[in-house]
Amino acid sequence: MTRNYSAKRLPKHAGAAGWNAILEPMRPARVLSENTEVDFAVIGGGFAGLSAARRLSQLNPGARIALLEAGRIGEGAAGRNSGFMIDLPHDLTSDNYAGESERSDQKITRLNRMAIDFAHSMVEEFCVDAAYFRHEGKINGAGCEASHARNISYAGHLEQLGEDYQLLDAEDMARLTGSRYYRSGLYTPGTVMLQPAGYVRQVATGLGDLVDIYEDTPALSFSRTGAGWTIRTPAANLDAGKIILCNNGHLESFGIKRGRLMHVFLFACMTEELDETARRRLGGEGRWGITPSDPMGATIRRIDAGQGGNRIVTRSWAEFCPGMETSERQMCRATASMRRKFDDRFPQIAGMPMEYSWSGHLCLSRNGVSVTGEIDDGVYAACCQNGLGTTRGTLTGICAAEQASREKSVVTEFFGKQEEPSLLPPPPISTLGATAILRWKEWQARKE
Numbered sequence: 001m002t003r004n005y006s007a008k009r010l011p012k013h014a015g016a017a018g019w020n021a022i023l024e025p026m027r028p029a030r031v032l033s034e035n036t037e038v039d040f041a042v043i044g045g046g047f048a049g050l051s052a053a054r055r056l057s058q059l060n061p062g063a064r065i066a067l068l069e070a071g072r073i074g075e076g077a078a079g080r081n082s083g084f085m086i087d088l089p090h091d092l093t094s095d096n097y098a099g100e101s102e103r104s105d106q107k108i109t110r111l112n113r114m115a116i117d118f119a120h121s122m123v124e125e126f127c128v129d130a131a132y133f134r135h136e137g138k139i140n141g142a143g144c145e146a147s148h149a150r151n152i153s154y155a156g157h158l159e160q161l162g163e164d165y166q167l168l169d170a171e172d173m174a175r176l177t178g179s180r181y182y183r184s185g186l187y188t189p190g191t192v193m194l195q196p197a198g199y200v201r202q203v204a205t206g207l208g209d210l211v212d213i214y215e216d217t218p219a220l221s222f223s224r225t226g227a228g229w230t231i232r233t234p235a236a237n238l239d240a241g242k243i244i245l246c247n248n249g250h251l252e253s254f255g256i257k258r259g260r261l262m263h264v265f266l267f268a269c270m271t272e273e274l275d276e277t278a279r280r281r282l283g284g285e286g287r288w289g290i291t292p293s294d295p296m297g298a299t300i301r302r303i304d305a306g307q308g309g310n311r312i313v314t315r316s317w318a319e320f321c322p323g324m325e326t327s328e329r330q331m332c333r334a335t336a337s338m339r340r341k342f343d344d345r346f347p348q349i350a351g352m353p354m355e356y357s358w359s360g361h362l363c364l365s366r367n368g369v370s371v372t373g374e375i376d377d378g379v380y381a382a383c384c385q386n387g388l389g390t391t392r393g394t395l396t397g398i399c400a401a402e403q404a405s406r407e408k409s410v411v412t413e414f415f416g417k418q419e420e421p422s423l424l425p426p427p428p429i430s431t432l433g434a435t436a437i438l439r440w441k442e443w444q445a446r447k448e
């Protein structure tokens with residue numbers, strides 16, 4: 001029997017990825033243009049793909065490794081997120097991010113910190129700009145009493161875990177952000193703040209000495225040929241002994257884990273450069289990052305020249321999109337909601353034009369697990385990162401590379417014990433149900 005996996009769809013992005021747009025222009029892509037043979041092929045150039053390629057090169061010195069990215073590195077979700085590489089549990093389905101138990105939260109925190117250390121070692125090795133990867137910590141901002149209570153409850157949980165934190169009052173929040181919107185904040189020091197597009201682009205550049213990286217080169221299909229696999233791309237084929245799929249939600253585009261992955265799109269926007277007058281009116285410090293104390297609220301970041309300009313980035317609004325793309329109408333609704341949230345927080349610069357607005361793909365499972373492990377002979381997956389793809393993507397990438405190299409570690413042990421993603425109700429029930437839940441939760445979190 002021929003085993004053939006064909007991509008039913010390829011990634012489609014809506015809106016310019018602001019983080020990438022504010023960096024220096026990209027060099028022309030290196031496209032796979034002639035038939036090539038490698039030991040390992042990685043499909044997807046986000047957090048998972050880059051980490052998998054790096055780990056493969058560590059474990060298999062001298063092996064031929066290629067990475068195929070459908071578009072440009074920095075243009076996909078890895079360059080469209082808010083850049084919070086969080087060390088602590090970040091369970092989006094809970095009320096305050098806490099996980100199911102103290103023990104599991106401690107384990108996840110240890111693993112998340114391993115991912116951060118792994119990413120940091122790439123930053124050092126590949127001379128990634130220090131401003132793209134800062135150990136700065138982040139704040140859970142509370143805009144109302146209920147959210148403040150959530151912060152207090154999360155602080156109690158951190159206490160039990162033995163984690164550092166600091167509670168900030170409304171004055172502290174105003175001093176930091178220039179906004180009088182926040183009732184309180186909960187600072188935790190372990191989060192790394194990324195310039196996400198800068199980070200993935202520069203890691204890819206450094207990795208380019210060890211791995212052949214082909215962009216604008218989507219994997220259209222892969223099929224079993226002899227002892228390996230042939231990956232078809234628009235201009236040439238890539239023969240690989242083993243494949244690691246790091247294409248997140250697009251795993252399902254190859255017919256894998258069908259009906260088990262939830263495709264949610266998040267929206268974000270970035271102001272134009274804040275000139276001196278706007279900065280004076282805004283006040284506050286030049287760089288900070290706030291996640292909402294209710295997971296369904298808005299994430300707000302202020303960045304400075306080191307990350308590509310003095311700007312504010314707002315992330316809010318979610319849509320369930322089983323077709324893996326967003327519509328113009330959804331983008332309009334999301335930008336209107338983000339405009340409101342921005343103006344509520346910063347009345348002193350209300351109406352500040354948004355230079356970039358975009359959406360990005362998040363892949364979730366109902367039971368919060370990722371897809372890892374060998375899914376066919378010599379085909380491994382590092383997909384479905386749930387809410388925290390910067391750290392989880394790095395971890396699943398490490399995991400898949402280790403599994404493909406027959407290496408055991410605490411990472412492979414952790415993911416080896418995960419169940420498979422639970423089945424979703426059939427459409428349209430899943431779409432109607434998920435959309436109703438998202439709208440209800442967003443309404444509940446409207447002050448956040």
Ligand SMILES: Cc1cc2nc3c(=O)[nH]c(=O)nc-3n(C[C@H](O)[C@H](O)[C@H](O)COP(=O)(O)OP(=O)(O)OC[C@H]3O[C@@H](n4cnc5c(N)ncnc54)[C@H](O)[C@@H]3O)c2cc1C
Binds near residue numbers: 043077219315384393
């Ligand atoms: C607005 C927004 C804000 C977010 N904020 C945060 C945050 O602050 N912190 C956090 O941890 N997470 C955040 N996330 C989630 C995070 O961005 C993702 O979970 C993360 O990018 C997943 O990493 P990944 O490498 O698994 O997948 P991706 O980054 O999606 O990379 C997969 C890559 O595979 C490529 N691909 C797909 N199909 C093919 C194919 N057939 N051939 C070749 N290549 C293919 C895609 O082009 C893509 O580049 C946010 C997401 C969004 C959209």
